[in-house]
């Protein structure tokens with residue numbers, strides 16, 4: 188009998204079905220009827236290192252990539268990439284995509300599927316443990332894991348470059364509230380919700396805002412604080428960060444701007460330019 192790898196390379200055309208597990212079709216001219224190739228067929232619910240394999244429906248894969256507004260400039264990583272559908276779909280949209288998957292058979296299946304779809308150059312698959320892998324260069328992270336695994340990954344995700352988009356099938360990030368959620372997707376049979384987070388820039392600390400002092404506290408993408416000057420103190424309300432964009436109210440005036448490390452600047456809604464510098468963390 189042919190080895191799995193030979194059978195796959197020589198005679199198998201694999202593709203991803205629109206809404207189910209991966210399927211593979213074998214070319215009859217290449218395979219003797221008496222020795223069918225031993226193509227790996229994953230089973231929904233099969234065990235995995237930290238979580239079983241259940242594929243994201245293709246309808247939700249498409250919706251998740253829409254939610255993060257994937258572009259050809261993005262580098263996507265799917266943590267626990269299963270049969271490779273998220274990575275392959277991202278690569279077909281022009282992005283550079285990487286799957287990290289512990290099960291070596293799923294990795295091989297994904298590589299063959301990427302080859303069959305003509306995106307091997309942009310869709311890479313690694314056999315590795317997501318908790319031992321460096322994916323800090325990714326601009327988009329996709330997940331379909333479990334709440335406790337999301338929570339274990341959360342510190343790593345929050346330390347990624349501000350503006351990195353994270354999107355999870357079904358499961359949340361505990362008290363880090365999503366920036367956007369979709370609750371149901373047409374054409375999806377189960378696990379049909381998705382949640383998106385945008386990694387916020389870190390701004391907690393004491394800032395100089397012109398001749399005033401601005402003190403900010405931060406909980407994920409939400410900020411609170413106060414601005415103190417000669418005329419007294421005013422609370423900061425409705426404070427929010429989206430990647431490197433900041434928006435808050437001082438009294439009844441809205442400030443919006445861009446954060447760049449230890450500096451931020453922008454305009455108030457009346458069009459007055461403002462600038463702040465970090466004095467102390």
Ligand SMILES: C[S@@+](CC[C@H](N)C(=O)[O-])C[C@H]1O[C@@H](n2cnc3c(N)ncnc32)[C@H](O)[C@@H]1O
Pocket residue numbers: 234235236237238239240241242243265266267268269270271272273287288289290293315316317318330331332356
């Ligand atoms: C629920 S499936 C999701 C598959 C794929 N991301 C999708 O959305 O279709 C989770 C996958 O994570 C893999 N996995 C579990 N623990 C892992 C770990 N520690 N490192 C890498 N992969 C893991 C499983 O083998 C399985 O394929």
